[in-house]
Amino acid sequence: MDTLTANERSQLMAKIRSKNSMPEMLVRRLVHSLGYRYRLHCTDLPGTPDIVFRGLRKIILMHGCFWHGHPRCPNNRMPKSRLDFWVPKITGNRKRDLKNARELRKQGWSILVIWECQTKNAKKLLDRVSSFLSS
Numbered sequence: 001m002d003t004l005t006a007n008e009r010s011q012l013m014a015k016i017r018s019k020n021s022m023p024e025m026l027v028r029r030l031v032h033s034l035g036y037r038y039r040l041h042c043t044d045l046p047g048t049p050d051i052v053f054r055g056l057r058k059i060i061l062m063h064g065c066f067w068h069g070h071p072r073c074p075n076n077r078m079p080k081s082r083l084d085f086w087v088p089k090i091t092g093n094r095k096r097d098l099k100n101a102r103e104l105r106k107q108g109w110s111i112l113v114i115w116e117c118q119t120k121n122a123k124k125l126l127d128r129v130s131s132f133l134s135s
């Protein structure tokens, strides 16, 4: 049973979708500590990418596993109810992500997608981010 009221659900959604989600803050701190400068949420680029390195022409996209439909991810479990609502919603997000990434690549940007579940191992995360930015 879905026990949330419509209001509670939209509050929860707002919280989950918050632009300054924990994994994003983590990655921002990490990038900052590596000494890179970046812009946040650039509205002039397709999909308003999260972390943009203009000079390097590189972008880091942070994807929440649930909202963005991380394939075969243990964090990405569909709710048991209201599938008629969630399935099209998540599928739509996923499609939009892929379309935006395609568009950005076409414009010459390199993209690193970091899924929420990949931020748990700090060492691995640091390796990925630093090799992406220094390549």
Ligand SMILES: [Zn+2]
Residues within 6 Å of the ligand: 065, 070, 073, 074, 075, 076, 115, 116, 117, 118
């Ligand atoms: Zn995941």
